[in-house]
Amino acid sequence: MSPSPPSAAGPLVDGPVLVVDFGAQYAQLIARRVREAHVYSEIVSHTISAAEMVARRPQGIILSGGPKSVNETPAPQIDPAIYDTGIPILGICYGAQLLALQLGGEVARTGRGEYGRTPLTITDRSPIFVDWPGDSEVWMSHGDAITVVPEGFVPTAQSPDAKVAALHDANRRIYGVQFHPEVVHTERGRDLLERFLYDVCGCPPSWTHTSIIESQVEKIRAQVGSSRVLCALSGGVDSAVAAALVHKAIGDQLTCVFVDTGLMRSGEGEQVEETFRRQFHVNLVHAKASDRFFGALAGVTDPEAKRKIIGELFIRVFEEVARDLEATSGVTGDTTDPGAVDYLVQGTLYPDVIESGSDSAAKIKSHHNVGGLPDDLTFELVEPLRLLFKDEVRAVGEELGLPHDIVWRQPFPGPGLAVRIVGEVTPERAEILRAADAIVVEEIRRAGLYRDLWQSFAVMPAVRTVGVMGDGRTYAYPIVIRAVTSDDAMTADWARLPYDVLERLSSRIINEVEGVNRVALDITSKPPGTIEWE
Numbered sequence: 001m002s003p004s005p006p007s008a009a010g011p012l013v014d015g016p017v018l019v020v021d022f023g024a025q026y027a028q029l030i031a032r033r034v035r036e037a038h039v040y041s042e043i044v045s046h047t048i049s050a051a052e053m054v055a056r057r058p059q060g061i062i063l064s065g066g067p068k069s070v071n072e073t074p075a076p077q078i079d080p081a082i083y084d085t086g087i088p089i090l091g092i093c094y095g096a097q098l099l100a101l102q103l104g105g106e107v108a109r110t111g112r113g114e115y116g117r118t119p120l121t122i123t124d125r126s127p128i129f130v131d132w133p134g135d136s137e138v139w140m141s142h143g144d145a146i147t148v149v150p151e152g153f154v155p156t157a158q159s160p161d162a163k164v165a166a167l168h169d170a171n172r173r174i175y176g177v178q179f180h181p182e183v184v185h186t187e188r189g190r191d192l193l194e195r196f197l198y199d200v201c202g203c204p205p206s207w208t209h210t211s212i213i214e215s216q217v218e219k220i221r222a223q224v225g226s227s228r229v230l231c232a233l234s235g236g237v238d239s240a241v242a243a244a245l246v247h248k249a250i251g252d253q254l255t256c257v258f259v260d261t262g263l264m265r266s267g268e269g270e271q272v273e274e275t276f277r278r279q280f281h282v283n284l285v286h287a288k289a290s291d292r293f294f295g296a297l298a299g300v301t302d303p304e305a306k307r308k309i310i311g312e313l314f315i316r317v318f319e320e321v322a323r324d325l326e327a328t329s330g331v332t333g334d335t336t337d338p339g340a341v342d343y344l345v346q347g348t349l350y351p352d353v354i355e356s357g358s359d360s361a362a363k364i365k366s367h368h369n370v371g372g373l374p375d376d377l378t379f380e381l382v383e384p385l386r387l388l389f390k391d392e393v394r395a396v397g398e399e400l401g402l403p404h405d406i407v408w409r410q411p412f413p414g415p416g417l418a419v420r421i422v423g424e425v426t427p428e429r430a431e432i433l434r435a436a437d438a439i440v441v442e443e444i445r446r447a448g449l450y451r452d453l454w455q456s457f458a459v460m461p462a463v464r465t466v467g468v469m470g471d472g473r474t475y476a477y478p479i480v481i482r483a484v485t486s487d488d489a490m491t492a493d494w495a496r497l498p499y500d501v502l503e504r505l506s507s508r509i510i511n512e513v514e515g516v517n518r519v520a521l522d523i524t525s526k527p528p529g530t531i532e533w534e
């Protein structure tokens with residue numbers, strides 16, 4: 001590849017900052033920090049070629065940390081041609097060691113690794129250390145160390161056990177830091193990233209929630225033209241924000257469908273109606289299908305069978321609504337007809353896209369979201385949240401004027417209360433659970449804990465137990481309280497709820513919900529438990 005000097009950066013101005021992933025979760029956090037600095041970033045695999053990177057017109061490249069040692073074989077590499085592109089590069093931890101090694105330096109296992117908070121001394125006022133105090137605290141996590149810097153580079157900082165805690169070749173705009181600026185324990189980490197982004201790369205801090213909305217609105221319009229678009233609203237934050245964005249873009253071309261399965265949380269249907277029909281004036285079809293769902297679930301106790309039944313019925317109801325809509329607009333099924341429904345909105349988020357590492361991620365998630373879309377689906381997907389992290393989706397939701405209650409709602413599984421009712425799902429059991437769940441949500445909110453918990457809800461086991469209320473013996477269902485903290489639902493810990501909150505939950509659920517005579521608490525982490533009971 002022929003080197004292009006920094007002055008050739010003119011046409012590159014709009015591209016993303018690319019964060020190169022070498023494994024584990026490091027890249028995601030860096031990408032989020034870049035975006036918090038209002039610069040658009042995307043994560044790419046380390047297997048991407050330099051030419052492919054250049055084609056994306058990046059304003060800068062950040063090589064992330066990684067779990068391996070650069071001297072292991074095989075250790076993830078990057079196409080060394082990126083060093084000749086003139087694009088500014090920042091290597092972090094593994095990324096710093098890799099660039100040092102690839103450019104002719106040396107990295108060795110010195111036997112003196114550093115883990116955790118570590119003092120750092122600046123030895124050369126690099127452009128990324130502008131305004132840093134001479135001494136500060138950083139977060140380290142390394143076993144190997146850079147022992148020899150490549151030609152053209154100078155060390156710019158040191159720590160007790162790393163002579164080269166940072167290095168640069170300012171002429172080529174290549175920087176490396178052994179520590180992690182993306183973690184909060186690095187006191188001036190945010191400054192460092194901003195200096196790299198704003199001063200070295202010359203990125204304007206222009207990626208804002210308003211700009212996300214504007215660019216998505218344009219994109220949606222360009223994608224769907226004058227076609228009609230359907231969106232399944234679940235009551236959750238992702239589908240709500242996706243719908244609100246698409247509605248802003250194309251107004252009445254959008255129809256939202258809320259399939260009431262009878263398995264939603266308390267007040268969910270009403271809130272969707274209130275928000276979308278009355279507040280946003282969205283075309284909303286409220287498909288009341290709870291009888292059909294309870295009918296299909298009668299006698300079924302196997303968790304996977306329940307999921308399958310709900311997923312398939314959901315699709316059937318959804319397709320019926322789509323067909324009805326086409327029929328009422330005089331459409332014959334010809335998808336080139338302007339009245340045909342050609343597009344389906346999906347609230348796919350960026351982590352789902354990255355995890356699969358390919359565009360097929362959208363499909364996988366869409367299955368998951370609504371419980372199993374069939375492969376022969378004729379809709380094309382509109383995915384306005386495809387590039388966003390969850391916190392960005394929430395911020396966009398706020399900006400679009402969605403109610404806090406929706407924007408900050410805890411996750412809820414596609415099959416709804418059915419996976420929290422162990423054993424047969426009947427309308428009566430769903431009603432009991434819904435009432436108990438509403439009390440859990442209310443008390444958790446009142447205690448100011450709702451946003452700190454990943455999820456907090458009620459579960460109904462398939463047993464009844466004996467109790468005594470007033471003078472009489474009772475034989476009724478217990479309710480189990482499940483409350484967990486988590487970052488991503490992959491792992492979770494049971495929440496240490498305060499005793500007074502537990503006391504109120506117990507007393508209110510038993511007194512207010514007929515059919516419940518006992519309250520228990522689930523104190524299982526994930527693993528070995530899952531968050532949901534089924």
Ligand code: XMP
Nearest residue numbers: 368369411412413414415489526530531532
């Ligand atoms: P588990 O129970 O596996 O759940 O620890 C992890 C997270 O995923 C949610 N969940 C689902 N979400 N469809 C969904 O859209 C589903 O079938 C489903 N099952 C579980 C769960 O609420 C938790 O946040």
